């Protein structure tokens with residue numbers, strides 16, 4: 001498939017984990033990439049790997065919670081490539097913390113990156129998409145944005161916010177040719193999940209909760225982002241697709 005030949009795709013959090021797999025998937029389908037993340041070494045690695053495969057990729061080192069720097073980076077990417085056809089709004093953080101122990105700075109940090117940051121990037125990109133006559137935005141939510149999981153009140157609240165931000169932007173921006181959808185992964189093996197859970201926890205989790213009998217791979221999620229951003233999904237907007245091996249089916 002070459003659904004993104006000549007298209008410009010902006011991916012946030014592209015330095016590792018799911019964001020990196022998404023960047024690789026779009027590149028494999030012909031896209032040019034604007035890669036954005038807060039960790040320079042990771043992002044350089046992703047960009048270098050893509051460049052070695054002949055993919056046109058530019059790096060932007062930005063913390064998505066800094067709205068001024070987000071605006072500047074999106075403006076720079078739009079200038080560099082002439083347009084932005086697709087936004088993959090993926091950057092996010094997570095950690096486990098009991099609700100009664102969450103300190104204000106920890107609550108604010110997660111909301112600032114996962115919800116506010118997602119909004120700054122979506123708004124800055126949607127402005128360019130509106131000017132150019134359309135585009136597709138796919139936001140990274142989570143099954144934790146649909147159901148509660150103990151120990152993640154701040155994370156769950158941020159992802160629930162992303163689900164409703166997605167629907168609202170879809171309703172408001174449809175008339176400008178901009179589709180806005182979200183993906184809700186379940187348990188995906190990445191540096192983020194590896195930092196939180198040990199192997200014993202993961203084994204029990206899979207046995208008790210995931211009908212397909214394994215954790216997800218970043219590539220399981222990447223294909224769904226590509227589908228939602230492509231013309232195969234031309235009449236889909238405001239949708240939330242769960243990618244969880246069946247976890248929320250029972």
Ligand SMILES: NC(=O)c1ccc[n+]([C@@H]2O[C@H](COP(=O)([O-])OP(=O)(O)OC[C@H]3O[C@@H](n4cnc5c(N)ncnc54)[C@H](O)[C@@H]3O)[C@@H](O)[C@H]2O)c1
Pocket residue numbers: 012013014015016017018019036037038039042062063064065090091092093094113117140141142143184185186187188189190191192193
């Ligand atoms: N791993 C899972 O099980 C899982 C499940 C559901 C949803 N998600 C979501 O998927 C997304 C990616 O998760 P992952 O597991 O690949 O995580 P990860 O930690 O492996 O990668 C996150 C990426 O986002 C970047 N990032 C983090 N904070 C940033 C900031 N303030 N500004 C710019 N970039 C920033 C990191 O540098 C990194 O490149 C997150 O939004 C996460 O909440 C993950």
